[in-house]
Amino acid sequence: MTQTPLRKPIRKAVFPVAGLGTRFLPATKAIPKEMLPIIDRPLIQYAVDEAREAGIEQMIFITGRGKTALIDHFDMAFELETTLRDREKDMSVLEPTWLRPGNLVTVRQQVPLGLGHAIWCARGIVGDEPFAIFLPDELMIGSPGCMKQMVDAYNEVGGNLISVLEVPHEEVSSYGVIDPGKADGALTEVKGLVEKPKLEDAPSNLIISGRYILQPEVMQVLDGQGKGAGGEIQLTDAMARMIGTQPFHAVTFAGKRYDCGSKIGFVEATLAMALEREDMADEVRAMAKRLLG
Numbered sequence: 001m002t003q004t005p006l007r008k009p010i011r012k013a014v015f016p017v018a019g020l021g022t023r024f025l026p027a028t029k030a031i032p033k034e035m036l037p038i039i040d041r042p043l044i045q046y047a048v049d050e051a052r053e054a055g056i057e058q059m060i061f062i063t064g065r066g067k068t069a070l071i072d073h074f075d076m077a078f079e080l081e082t083t084l085r086d087r088e089k090d091m092s093v094l095e096p097t098w099l100r101p102g103n104l105v106t107v108r109q110q111v112p113l114g115l116g117h118a119i120w121c122a123r124g125i126v127g128d129e130p131f132a133i134f135l136p137d138e139l140m141i142g143s144p145g146c147m148k149q150m151v152d153a154y155n156e157v158g159g160n161l162i163s164v165l166e167v168p169h170e171e172v173s174s175y176g177v178i179d180p181g182k183a184d185g186a187l188t189e190v191k192g193l194v195e196k197p198k199l200e201d202a203p204s205n206l207i208i209s210g211r212y213i214l215q216p217e218v219m220q221v222l223d224g225q226g227k228g229a230g231g232e233i234q235l236t237d238a239m240a241r242m243i244g245t246q247p248f249h250a251v252t253f254a255g256k257r258y259d260c261g262s263k264i265g266f267v268e269a270t271l272a273m274a275l276e277r278e279d280m281a282d283e284v285r286a287m288a289k290r291l292l293g
Helices: 043-053 068-073 078-086 092-097 115-120 146-157 169-174 217-223 235-242 263-276 281-292
Strands: 012-016 058-063 104-108 131-134 138-141 160-166 176-184 187-195 206-214 248-252 256-259
Touching (some): 115 217, 115 235, 138 263, 146 206, 146 248, 160 235, 187 235, 217 235, 263 281
Parallel strands (some): 012 058, 012 131, 058 104, 160 248
Antiparallel strands (some): 131 206, 160 206, 176 206
16 A cells, blocks of 8 residues: 555544434434434444544534534533532443543534535644544444544555445445545555445445545645535545545445434444343343334
């Protein structure tokens, strides 16, 4: 694989969380969709935990109106914490929600102009550093986590990386797909990107799966980019323009992905995660058999 000097450490991550969550109405009328829980942890918590496992320090939330619950979740909860201490309850359950002061930054996306625009809104915080992107709707479960796998690959090749998964060919039209080059284990060179191609035009069955490591130059590309598919500023279009000017690789994720942006995917993730937990797996399995019986 191509060697590159573009290997500044990945210290910052951008979380686009300004969406309205209309597919989960009325549940998301007052609660951000990223706060919907898989068992007892909201989706945003899984993403932040994955970022911290990968050594990322600063979390940048691109928010919209009505999203204050996301910030409150990672803030101090004086009354709750005092009550738990007074009752000698286990405080470790709250530890994942504690971030070091200054390590959570929020930026308001005032107009919903797409994923590319949301990322561009973080340009002042990202500065001249490479950064990660997490789409919290996509729950990535692996050991190590998806971003840790990507950071390890980044430390080898630098440049830009995206996470990909292999899907059946008949499903490619629902996703962004890479045009692959030379492969080396889990790493694949990226020659191009195609957003939701027709089945006959798809260059591969490797789909982009909600995790990215990008160089800061992508902000310059987004700055002058017009609207693309759906009348929105597309991140895929900006990344495609960077291919050939900087190294670009895909990392095939060794783990499981759950599309929690859909109701079926959300239910699947809830059941799958419950069946992995020692404290409830047997009861959930018995319940499922009873319901299916």
